[in-house]
Amino acid sequence: MITPAVPKSWYLPSKPHKFCPGCGHGIVLKALGETIDELEIQDKTIFGCDIGCSLLSWDFFACDSTQTHHGRTTPVMVGIKRARPELITIGYMGDGGGYSIGSQHLLNAAVRNENVTLILVNNTNYGMTGGQMAPTTLPGQKTETTPYGRDPELTGYPTRGPEFLTELTPEGAYIARATVSKYKQLRRFLRNALRNQMEGNGFSFVEVLSTCPTNWRTNAQQTWRFLEDEMEPYFPVGELKSPFGKGGDK
């Protein structure tokens, strides 16, 4: 019998998971689970999730987990890490939680080079609340609160988080943007982001471009096309800052 490869750090009683079909969260969380297994940090990992679709991961892992208010995952993880530096803290949030309501926390945690790992899933909208405009919504993109398409004249241009965090952080920080369409690269970036915390170098951040067919109202083909043809050109994928240097990642 062939058993599907399930990360050891997944919490099986909560599977199958609760995300919509075609949602990118499952891919990110699989990559994260495999990374936790690979680094053998399951027992000392504290996984913290935000409100929004990311909250559906609150019992996703067989790791100690906590869940907070919208935008407040960053300070909760900072509090845990400051209290118990031996723990590995992973904050998991969406683009609204990180770049909008929790942006002051994200920005200041980056400036202070807090030794936490934050993963931000960018699907260009507020998924859980029904598909409103997010800081990352692309120009012209239709959402529930931009029914005629996002007009940058009115609401500005999409937030490029890793770019501004790169400017804010000192050496030692790790900043990258991955995409669910490049799984191996996603795994590598997550591994580096966690290694960076384990080595005590400082702030580690990975934005992951993800999919939301439910709110995008797209079929499989359109979903993938939007991710690769619309999002990836606007949000360039790669490592923006890494203490491991070019090619330093395994």
Place this chain on the structure above:
Amino acid sequence: MQANVKVVGDTKKSFLTGNEAVTWAALAAGAEMMFGYPITPQNEVMHYWTRLAPKYGRGFLQTEDEISAGFTVCGAVQAGTKAFTATAGPGNVLMQEPFGMAEAMRLPLFAVIQQRGGPSSGTVIYSQQEVALTTYGGNGEGHRIVYSTATHQEIYDYTIKGFNTAWKYRFPTFLLGDGYQAKMREPLEMYDPEERGIEIVPTYPLLGLEGHIGENREPQHLCNIYSLEEELYDVVLRFAEEYEKISPELIEYKENQCDDADIIILSHGVVSRAADDAVKALRAQGIKAGSFRPITLRPFPQAQLREAIAKSGAKKMLIAESAYGQLDRLTKQEIYGETIKIENLFKPGVGIIDYDIINKIKSML
């Protein structure tokens, strides 16, 4: 972190500000971390803490705002660390968000509130206008424990007690002071808790437990949001039941010459000092006044107040507060059904002295 180091040594008489008393008491209680954001009149809690804490191996982080200060405390206590914060006014408003989460997740959060004038930025000086916010703020049911102090000795005593209450019962616990108490200097006795036989309630982690997941322990999954109405309903009812069960152990109050009083003065915090002086002066003039002071505003000593009214047969009660009816509303909901006539002395944002109370009482006779 080492929490059981003797901080004070031999009991000593001291002449301190209230903010300084908070700091020393927090150190003596074994607090390990403070998270804070500047706002008057609590700033000196941070100032003293940042000077003293390193000497005792304790930590501090100045966060980007009060929301963050509250949530970092939530994180630290989940990790099993005795952490606290202090704030006031608009900072207390922002902290209602993390305080609400502490209520929902039953986190042993302890916070010191030094009330300033409101609404909005108000004054940086003094008020009793954060009663409603501290007792019932947030989108919950007010499952909180609130100690309202009147002297520096009480600030010291109840800071130590506040940490213990938070960690014993796991309801967010508050020391409600005010700008006068924060800034004024007054004598008090400082001591290490064990010198008084006060046992420090041990801390313990809710996350980051010992052992191997899947071998000898289960993963912990904490949350504050539920898919079903009924799930939340059960949680809130359970909290309410537990809160009501422990309330008799928590309720504290002070009663002064209510046995034969014709008129009872109800006040809390620093105003109760003026009330006690007023009772003395009024009694000297042949007016049978008594005073009643809730020390715990949550849970409120409602049975005890009803009893004081019943045994005295007092026909009138004066509620005096440096706010426009916050204690008044709290009291009326707690003693619903009592027929005692209630009058008010509301001075929002300014101090009340015995003279004010005496005049008001005389006008009521």
Place this chain on the structure above:
Amino acid sequence: MALVRIALAGEGGQGVQSVAEILAEAAYDEGKQTIYIPNFGLEQRGGVSIAFIQASDERIGAPKFNKADVVIALSERAVSRTATYSDSNTLYVYDSGFKVDEEDYPREYKQIIGLPALETANKELHPRVFNIIIMGAVIGLTNMVSFESAKNALENKLGHKFEKNPELRDLNFRALEMGKQMAEKSLQEGGAK
């Protein structure tokens, strides 16, 4: 000693809060119940700064008061700002060198006392001990603390400066003494506006 209530007001930088703190320390060291509230409003960043002190042998009630036993205004602006703390039992003290408009004086007072503190400081001592003269005057007016306690409290607060410059100690103690005598003299004379 019965309760003594003092309101001390002046410009930021005049040392109002330092004097109040030293007086409060002295009273505390004598075993008295003492409360000192600095005025910490926005005014601490410019404007009149007020210190409220109470000392008593018995427990003190409310930390603040409406009317003081002694009000001392250390600047012209402080006169109008503090008139409200004066009633028919109040000794109202200001510097006799101030030009004060008639309407700025308190309406009610027991006695208004003008002390030549600034002039004495400038001519006989040093401008920087003006506030210590005032501190001496408080003692002369109230007997809130003994002269010895006041000297000890000064020593505790400024001892490190006195060590470096022993002349400073003498200067401060002389200022304290002169302030006390000045106040006692004006009380005997019944004061004149």
